[in-house]
Amino acid sequence: MNSVEARLAKLARNGDRGAFAELVELYKDKIYYLAYRMLGNRHEAEDAVQETFLRVYTNLHRYDENQKFSTWIFRIGTNLCIDRLRRRKHNAYSLDAEMPEGDGADYYSALPGHEDTPEKQVLVSETQEQIREAIETLPDKYKSIVILRYLHDLSLQEIGNVLKMPVTTVKTRVHRGREFLRKKLEQFANGTSL
């Protein structure tokens, strides 16, 4: 139990903005990575991070100090991203349609590969690029689990707590996700298109 974070959350609940800002500093990167991997682009990731912290802030009175703060915030963030993914599929009848959040972006621009990903500034191997795309195409129910497991190093139990799922289900999905990605990499290696 991280008592520092629980204490900060308590202070923030009583109106201490400084304490909340500290929590933001502690988690913004992690939530950003999560959102970026889940949603595939910077624009939506930033939006999702802001929304996540807003939800955290307005629900501080519901935070149970006996629960790890990280579990709670990851849950909020992951569920938010899952919702966005669902909405995206639901609205994706016309890729030309302007995205609900406006500012002229349409779905084409939201698709991965249509903007300079931040990693392109860093030397990224082809395989890594392939894997990134492969994660993008992961079915939603494996996506969050793979991301939480591999990129955030959460234990299977912790993932179970975040997603309110039994560990056995988490395990099965990790395995299936892993197999899916392996196959995708194989397809790339064999020159089979996505």
Place this chain on the structure above:
Amino acid sequence: MNCKEALPLMHEYLDGDLTGPEALRLKEHLLQCTACRALFQQLEHTDAIVRSLPSPAVPDDLTQRIMAGLPPARRRSAWSEWVRHHPAVSVAVVFALVMLGSFMSMWNEDHELMVKGNDLQDVIIQGDTVIVPKGHTVKGNLVVQRGKLEVEGDVAGNLTVIDGSLNLASTAHISGQVTQVDQAVSWVWYKINEFFSNLSK
């Protein structure tokens, strides 16, 4: 072990959950089965690649934007927080205040002279003075509120003066108790007693 059994063990291994004897069995199978060995290596490779993904660059002003997006701070006084956390006490306090308020207003309302008694035939009222004249008897209790009571005769009962004054002449004779009520609290007590004695009648 056949290949079908080996596959879940491979995944368990990569999860970090494979126990000693089972790990040994898997290793033995992999040494013998090239197909499974290849598959295992691919799975290991996949894991490694996923873990090696570089993290995207976080925008510098993200914290600022997040804080700016929060609703304005509502200043909650410590007092209102206390009330929220002690609902029972708060209700009791409010109740007591309401009761006190109504008692105070009742107390203050009675500005007028009031004379109560069963037998007021011989009682004389002059302005704000109530007189039991010499030689006369009041048969029963007598209550005078907000006035001066002068007793020169007899009272065959209790005498109560509320928020007023009492003057007993030498010729006065009271067979019961004499009570003077001057303060709001004792008035409350008086009223309670009156209420209960009315009930028992």
